[in-house]
Amino acid sequence: xxxxxxxxxxxxxxxxxxxxxxxxxxxxxxxxxxxxxxxxxxxxxxxxxxxxxxxxxxxxxxxxxxxxxxxxxxxxxxxxxxxxxxxxxxxxxxxxxxxxxxxxxxxxxxxxxxxxxxxxxxxxxxxxxxx
Numbered sequence: 001x002x003x004x005x006x007x008x009x010x011x012x013x014x015x016x017x018x019x020x021x022x023x024x025x026x027x028x029x030x031x032x033x034x035x036x037x038x039x040x041x042x043x044x045x046x047x048x049x050x051x052x053x054x055x056x057x058x059x060x061x062x063x064x065x066x067x068x069x070x071x072x073x074x075x076x077x078x079x080x081x082x083x084x085x086x087x088x089x090x091x092x093x094x095x096x097x098x099x100x101x102x103x104x105x106x107x108x109x110x111x112x113x114x115x116x117x118x119x120x121x122x123x124x125x126x127x128x129x130x131x
Contacts, residue, residue, distance in 0.1 A: 008073060015066050015068045016083030017067050018067070018068065019066070019067045019068055021066070022060070022061040022066035022067040023061070023067065023080075023081035024085075025057070025077045026057040026061060026080065026081060026082065027064075027078070027081045027082045027084070028085065029053060029057060029059065030049075030078075030082050030085075031082065031085050031086055031089060032054055033049065034046075034049045034053065035051060037049050054078075057078060057108075058078060061078060066097065075112060077116070078108075079109050079112060079113040079116070080113065082109065083105070083106050083109040083110070086102055086105055086106065086109075087099065087102050090102035
């Protein structure tokens with residue numbers, strides 16, 4: 001039984017690989033550079049990372065279209081990939097203790113993604129009402 005409709009063709013496989021690459025690059029860059037920059041610049045570094053790193057990666061992945069989000073599919077954003085990467089990295093480095101220490105970050109990413117999704121839905125609803 002094919003649980004994922006349309007994933008048998010070549011175009012879908014290319015889309016999947018491009019999305020995986022885009023999400024993976026975003027997760028690796030953010031997880032690597034964010035800590036380095038914030039250790040050096042503190043809170044200011046977090047804001048810089050938020051705007052420059054996340055903004056640039058969002059532009060490349062979503063605006064330029066490396067990550068494809070089909071209309072009939074659930075929208076998955078970079079935050080989920082970054083959270084999974086952070087969680088996995090900490091588990092591989094520190095075992096179960098890594099999961100415990102990365103749980104607050106994982107929870108914050110889930111909360112942030114939920115808020116972003118709600119805000120995006122509100123904006124989209126208001127845009128449709130204005131048409």
